[in-house]
Amino acid sequence: MRIPSLLSALALLASTHAQTPADFEAAMKEHFTADAPGGAAIVSKGGTVLYEGAIGMADMAKGEALTAEDQFRIGSVSKQFAAVAIMQLAEQGKLQLDDEIQKYVDFPRKEKPITITHLLTHSSGIPSFTDLPLYQPEAYAKDIELTEIIALFADLHLEFEPGTRFSYSNSGYLLLTAIVERASGLSWTAYAESTCSSRPA
Numbered sequence: 001m002r003i004p005s006l007l008s009a010l011a012l013l014a015s016t017h018a019q020t021p022a023d024f025e026a027a028m029k030e031h032f033t034a035d036a037p038g039g040a041a042i043v044s045k046g047g048t049v050l051y052e053g054a055i056g057m058a059d060m061a062k063g064e065a066l067t068a069e070d071q072f073r074i075g076s077v078s079k080q081f082a083a084v085a086i087m088q089l090a091e092q093g094k095l096q097l098d099d100e101i102q103k104y105v106d107f108p109r110k111e112k113p114i115t116i117t118h119l120l121t122h123s124s125g126i127p128s129f130t131d132l133p134l135y136q137p138e139a140y141a142k143d144i145e146l147t148e149i150i151a152l153f154a155d156l157h158l159e160f161e162p163g164t165r166f167s168y169s170n171s172g173y174l175l176l177t178a179i180v181e182r183a184s185g186l187s188w189t190a191y192a193e194s195t196c197s198s199r200p201a
Contacts, residue, residue, distance in 0.1 A: 024051035032056040038066035081192055082176045083120055085184075088195060094183040104182040105175055107150065110158050116179060118162045119172035125158035128169045146178055146188075 024043055032039045038056015042049060058066040089095050097117045101107055107114075110125075118124035129135055129152045153171050160167070177188040184191050 019050060021051050021053075025053060025055075028053065028055050034065070036060075040066060040068050040070060040072070042068065076170075076173075079173050082173050082180065085180045085191060085195065086116060086120060086176055089180065089183045095179065101175060101179065104179040105150070106147075107175065108154055110162075112158070112161050114158075114162045116176070119169075119176050119179075122166050122168050122172060123163050124169060124172050125160045125162050125165070125167070126169055126171045126175070127153055127156050127159055128167075128171050129153045129174070130170045146174070146181075149174055150178065 024041070028039065028041060032055040034056060036056055037060065038054055038058065040054035041051065043051040052068045054066040054068045054070065056066050058064045058070050086095070086097075090097055095104065095116065097120070098115050100113050100115055101119065102109060112125075114124045114126065119126075129149060132152060135152065150171075180186075180191055181188055186194070
């Protein structure tokens, strides 16, 4: 796979003393070309940005080149940060894992209680909104409020009794971000940047 080898190359360059932006650019060019779907990278060491750049296309159909400022659909990579945030808030006493989710988020009560643990472990029974027919791929390109996404699945029946089965659920982790916001008093972005990010200013 090209991404792990690219990450290894960039990390190796960052660990040497003779790296230049051209060295990082050369490593990127071994994995991406200007006329194909591209990639972006930022490499920092000791709080100093050594390289920030992008190569390739952001939108093949529109012929738009990728830039270092473009945003990527990172999907489930963010779930680990949501889980860490929940555990941090639990350690701080701002929530308990066996709390019912309605303590923190406006969500209809269901046939059985749903706890934060159920959301964390994909055992809530809440249908995943990304599996719903009304959720189309184009939706990924649109800005939408958290409450609007929650409304897509809030009134649906549970697929099973919470805690009795495992079923991967994007809805559960979306609700966890809402819980982080309520328990911390910060937006999800602000909380994640203040506790989970080490990007230099």
